[in-house]
Amino acid sequence: MAISPWHQTQWRSLQERRHVIPSSMLIVGKPGTDLPNLAMELAGMLLCNVGNGDKPCTACNSCHMFARGVHPDLHVISTEEAEGMCDLRFRNHSVRYADSDSTKRERRTTVRNIITVNQIRAVTDALNKSAGLGSSKICLIYPADALNLNAANALLKSLEEPTGGTYFLLVSSSPSNLPPTIRSRCSRLNLNNPTSDESIEWLTVKHKVDLKVAQQLITHGLGPYDALQMNTRENLEAHQALIDGLTNLISGNISAGAFARQSGIYDIVLTLKVIQSEIHRGLRESAQPDHDTDVPVLISPDLAVEFREALFSVYFAIGRFLSWPKKSVDEQLFLEDIALKLAFCAQTRG
Ligand SMILES: [Zn+2]
Structure with a gap:
């Protein structure tokens, strides 16, 4: 797959430095900006047997097997949740370390979103045993922040004493959720994130997404790849229903409970990100009006001025929530609490 335009400069630099790539890397960037693909391309480059140029x-x-998704020296560890968002080449590689007990997998009602110690044990065993096809072996972990504590501890030893020719590529959008012991053993590469304009151009020119849709999704904090996945009629209707619900909540037309129930049609994390980005835009508009804004603000400047403190506190509460490990807090209860605070702003006013 091609490298995304916003990663091109750093990709060229990685190509030039291919012989001095550190053995443990933490690759960091915003969600939905094509992180796993860049890491896969890097893996493909490190695996190539010819290796000059x-x-x-x-x-x-090696290049043939990599392209077909069956390279024996590319060990990809992921979660079911993340795999669902990745391309076929990624999934073909990651299936090797997926939950091997298929009955267990079928019995579960939720999608696994953590990387377990069993997965890490399996991969470290494989890395130690296999002779390797060429001179390099790659262990690619995405999203690395999904490593649970036991899994992270199991990985630590391999990071400390990597066997020759082994590269660990840890890929994450929330590196602060990784234990410091893991972070300190990796060289960190912060990838460039696309600007709003770059994302919108990529969506509308390359993928023919409607301009208004692209503007709205990017304004609401989605990465370009997430926005592209959202671009189906069903998802866009759900997104519009969320915007309408939020408008009604802020103007006091519906209760917090009704809003929180309605948002069941829409991912809670996405809902919180939309609320957060709207608070940010409302506060920014109140300080520095931008009358040319392409997407109407939901929180009017006078409301933003009047409830500045309350809005800031909601904004930071969502920020903290999003930085916590997944499922450590009841998402539905948290959303109801946020909705109550926003409804209170509207009621106090009314
Ligand atoms: Zn090759």
């Missing part, structure tokens, strides 16, 4: 040869045995 600054890009994979695409012709050797």
Whole structure:
């Protein structure tokens, strides 16, 4: 797959430095900006048997197996949740370390969103045992912040004493959720995130997404790849229903309970991100009006001025919530609490 335009400069630099790539890397960037693809391309380059020049040869045995998603020296560890968002080449590799007990997998009602110690044990065993096809072996972990504590501890030893030619590529959008012991053993690469304009251009020109849709989704904090996945009639209707619900909540037309129930049609984390971005926009508009804004603000400048403190506190509460490990707090209860605070702003006013 091609490298995204916003990663091109750093990609060229990685190509030039291919012989001095550190053995443990933490690759960081915003969600929905094509992180796993960049890490996969890096893996492909490091695995190429020909290995001269600054890009994979695409012709050797290694490059062929990489492209077909069956490279024995590319060990990809992921979660069911993340896999669902990744391309076929990624999934073909990650299936090797997925939950091997299929009955257990079928019996569960939720999608697994953590990386378990069993997955890490399996991969470290494989890395120690296998001779390898060429000179390199890659362990790619995405999202690395999904490692639970036991899994992170199990990984630590391998990071400290990597066997020759082994590269660990840890990929994360929330690196602060990784234990400091893991972070300190990796060289960190902060990837460039696309600007709003770059994201909108990519969506509308390359993927023919409607301009208004692209503007709205990017304004609400989605990464360009997440916005592209959202671009189905069903998802856009749910998104619009959320915007309408939020408008009604803020103007006092519906209760917090009704809003929180309605948002069941829409992912709670996305709902919170939309609320957060609208508070940010409302506060910014009140301080520095931008009459050319492409997407109407939901929180009017006078409301933002009047409830500045309350809105700031909601904004930071959502920020903290989003930085916590997943499922550590009841999402539905948290959303209801946020909705109550926003409804209170409207009621006090009315
Ligand atoms: Zn090659």
